[in-house]
Amino acid sequence: MAQSQITIGSTTLQVDTLASGLDIPWEIIWGPDNHIWMTERRGRVSRVNPQTGQVTVILNIQSSVWQSSESGMLGMALHPDFPTTPYVYIPYTYGTSSSNAKEKLVRFEYNGTNLVNETIIIDDIPANSTHIGCRVLFLPDGTLLMTTGDYQNQPSAQNMNSLAGKVLRLNADGTIPADNPFEDSYVYSLGHRNAQGMFLMPDGRVFISEHGPNTDDEFMELLPGRNYGWPTVAGFCNTSSEITFCNANNVVEPLAAWTPTIAPSDLIFYENEFFPEWDGKFLMTVLKDKMLVAIELNENMDALVAQTNYLVNYYNRLRDICVGPNKEIYLATNGPSWSNNQPNTHTIVRLRPPFSGVGLDANELPKLLLFPNPSNGTFKIAASNGNAVFNQVVVRDLSGRVVAKFENIAANTEIQLNNTPAGVYFVEVEVNGAIIMERLVIQ
Numbered sequence: 001m002a003q004s005q006i007t008i009g010s011t012t013l014q015v016d017t018l019a020s021g022l023d024i025p026w027e028i029i030w031g032p033d034n035h036i037w038m039t040e041r042r043g044r045v046s047r048v049n050p051q052t053g054q055v056t057v058i059l060n061i062q063s064s065v066w067q068s069s070e071s072g073m074l075g076m077a078l079h080p081d082f083p084t085t086p087y088v089y090i091p092y093t094y095g096t097s098s099s100n101a102k103e104k105l106v107r108f109e110y111n112g113t114n115l116v117n118e119t120i121i122i123d124d125i126p127a128n129s130t131h132i133g134c135r136v137l138f139l140p141d142g143t144l145l146m147t148t149g150d151y152q153n154q155p156s157a158q159n160m161n162s163l164a165g166k167v168l169r170l171n172a173d174g175t176i177p178a179d180n181p182f183e184d185s186y187v188y189s190l191g192h193r194n195a196q197g198m199f200l201m202p203d204g205r206v207f208i209s210e211h212g213p214n215t216d217d218e219f220m221e222l223l224p225g226r227n228y229g230w231p232t233v234a235g236f237c238n239t240s241s242e243i244t245f246c247n248a249n250n251v252v253e254p255l256a257a258w259t260p261t262i263a264p265s266d267l268i269f270y271e272n273e274f275f276p277e278w279d280g281k282f283l284m285t286v287l288k289d290k291m292l293v294a295i296e297l298n299e300n301m302d303a304l305v306a307q308t309n310y311l312v313n314y315y316n317r318l319r320d321i322c323v324g325p326n327k328e329i330y331l332a333t334n335g336p337s338w339s340n341n342q343p344n345t346h347t348i349v350r351l352r353p354p355f356s357g358v359g360l361d362a363n364e365l366p367k368l369l370l371f372p373n374p375s376n377g378t379f380k381i382a383a384s385n386g387n388a389v390f391n392q393v394v395v396r397d398l399s400g401r402v403v404a405k406f407e408n409i410a411a412n413t414e415i416q417l418n419n420t421p422a423g424v425y426f427v428e429v430e431v432n433g434a435i436i437m438e439r440l441v442i443q
Helices: 154-158 240-249
Strands: 003-008 011-022 025-030 036-040 044-048 055-060 087-094 102-110 115-126 136-138 144-147 166-170 187-190 195-200 206-210 217-222 256-258 264-270 281-286 291-297 304-310 318-323 329-333 346-352 368-371 378-383 389-396 402-410 414-416 423-431 434-442
Touching: 011 036, 011 055, 025 318, 025 329, 025 346, 087 136, 115 166, 136 195, 144 195, 195 281, 206 264, 217 264, 281 318, 281 329, 291 318, 368 423, 368 434, 378 389, 378 423
Parallel strands: 195 264, 264 318
Antiparallel strands: 003 011, 011 346, 025 036, 036 044, 044 055, 087 102, 102 115, 136 144, 144 166, 166 187, 195 206, 206 217, 217 256, 264 281, 281 291, 291 304, 318 329, 329 346, 368 378, 378 414, 389 402, 389 423, 423 434
16 A cells, blocks of 8 residues: 655645545444445445455345446444444435435445345335435434435425435434424425535534535534525525525524535534644535635534635545544545546555544543654654653655554664665554654654
């Protein structure tokens, strides 16, 4: 896995491609087994080993999935008690054309090798080649949220007898929760065009991102029982007809909107005090404008403070995002075009901040000590916490390439970089689960 570096503000990240040769990785999740779980839109589920990049297919149902344009196998959620309860929930479209397409949410059981025993949780959701959602997310109470699009039938979003253009809430067995906001209905909220991002905050609040038409892509909080306005309202309530509808239907306005549209996909909330540029912000992957947007809200999370674009045209279209245990960020890329004119070329890219801070606060994070520094190529290494042995010491140049690698180095052992040109390098080790790095100058 070739590595490089990028700089965000004053923070330098190590970057590598974890997996390649993929065909629209739609959902990536960091699983409790310390693997990335991934769906591909054509109908595959895989586990990706973050150490080796090996992609192991655990489900292939391409013959059952109808994949055309935006349809296919989409979101995924692991049961909250996984692996004790080894259930995996996946929505996908089926049928033979736009005229008879449907969407269903199914449950598989993971037997340690493959996903087996497909069980239908909810079925007969209207679908099409586009505008079908579909993210799924477990809430703290064990119920499941599922976004659906208007399947190019705009009035369906306001039709309470249709499951399209909604966010649905259901029990894990597919029944309707007794405390849903609308009696005897799966509908949790209505008036959605095509929400493809959804994130659960630690306090239980949920935020979503949604595709607009030619204007008004949206980012907003998801509230039970509320109307989000589509198709009468796009974005804010700022025309006479929209204001009338909003007042009559208690419409939720977005916290941020984009005109012209950028095509937002999924989002996370990122916390890492050692990466201040993104700490405490939502990170939203963007398709059409091929970038990552950092969204900062106020302390109450009910008003926008700032939004900043990053990685513009850096990795082409960005479909999904997840975070690993060392605060590393994984991005699923989808190539240069909406039409997927370069299939089987997509990737999972990993961005690693130099200080992960896992389990540590700023005062506990040890410092890496190099001496002498500057050096003639021979130096010693130690950590401020007295760490006795470093399992691995990696030396990189400014482009992120590995110059040298050493195993099981005791503190204060002399390290020699033979025939290494003069210049600036970075020495990287792992201490207490945190990746720490220090600059080394060779004269």
